[in-house]
Amino acid sequence: MADDRVGTSQRSMRLTIDRFGNGYHTFAWCDGSRPLVAVGGTLLSAPMSSRRVDPYAVLSGRSVDAGLAVDGPHPWSGLDTADVFPGLMVMHPHYDTRPIGPRASDPATLDGFVDALLSWAGDHGCRAVSLLYQTVAATPLLTSFAAITGAAVVPLSTSCVLDVDWTDVDGYLSRFSYKRRTAIRRELRWLAERGVRIAEEDLDGVGPELVGLRCALVARYGGNPDRAKEERLVHQVRETFHPSELCLVTARAAGRLVNFMLFIREGDEWSAFLTGTDYDSDAARFAYFATGFYHPAALVPAAGIRRIHYGFGSWEAKRQRGCRSEPVWAAGARLAVAPRPSPVPKGVAPNA
Secondary structure, eight states: OOBSSTTTBHHHHHHHGGGGTTOEEEEEEEETTEEEEEEEEEEESSOOSSGGGOHHHHHHTTTGGGTSSTTOOOTTTTOOGGGTOSEEEEOOTTSOBOOBSTTTTOHHHHHHHHHHHHHHHHHTTOSEEEEEEEOGGGHHHHHHHHHHHOOOEEEEEEEEEEEOOOSSHHHHHTTSOHHHHHHHHHHHHHHHHTTEEEEEEOHHHHHHHHHHHHHHHHHHTTOOOOHHHHHHHHHHHHHHSOGGGEEEEEEEETTEEEEEEEEEEETTEEEEEEEEEOTTOGGGTTHHHIIIIIHHHHHHHHHTOOEEEEESSOHHHHHTTTOEEEEEEEEEEEOOOOOOOOOOOTTOOOOO
16 A cells, blocks of 8 residues: 655655565555555564664664754663564655555544554564654654553654745745855856766666765765665666656766766655765765756756655755755554563472
């Protein structure tokens, strides 16, 4: 069950579903055969390798240095991993998590759904249920979850969104102060003086170059680059979306790709889905902002795009290019688990 928004459409969810391995499920509350509300989630037997998507790290405060749940509360602080794993994590693979369906905001339906979800988790040996990256649209679900379980709702982070309210690039620039407009024009002039060309390109023709820059980005932020994995993702994007639903903006210096931003389209929204940078090239400076913001600003009015999603991180830099923030929340509840029988000391008989 899915809708037609970036992040919760069936197509876009398939692109990132392997983030959770093979254990991803759709949980639906139905009236007969008619789904009323649904969310996605996965069973976890242990903490996730990334603290950004690990409920134990988030809810215990171990993700604060990653910018998550910075101000708390941290309801799982002081707990051991054995206290909350195995567990059920409700989170969509593209982070944008919210219940979908015709009764997705109905309190009575959500109360029944949460009760059923908790029962299912308990029947499958879970010690806790967590909700991560819950958007504004998930507020009714969080309200039901908190009321039934007593869980604290934790401010997790903010997602960056750019509302398209201009008809041309001058209209985009008019959103900013004179000082900010001057800074943007200075960045574009800096790129032009160094021969950096910003343009749209066909994804089919630049796949291998994109993969190289993707690997560079992963390594830059402490990950382990996997070229085969990045190749599969680029191929999957190409196979999943029609060329008219993709917008690849590139920055080239002397013909060499130094930065790119790939947008995918669902309805009248874009999502900045993939980016990459040649960190060894001085020409890449400011290229991210040109491919991610300035050139797209000239394209979106004619394309009928009304909103662009830029995800998490680099909030201040994105704010300076016109983004507003949308909050996301987390919550977690431990389930009642029958205590394990204590070993009986030698020579002591249990009570009759």
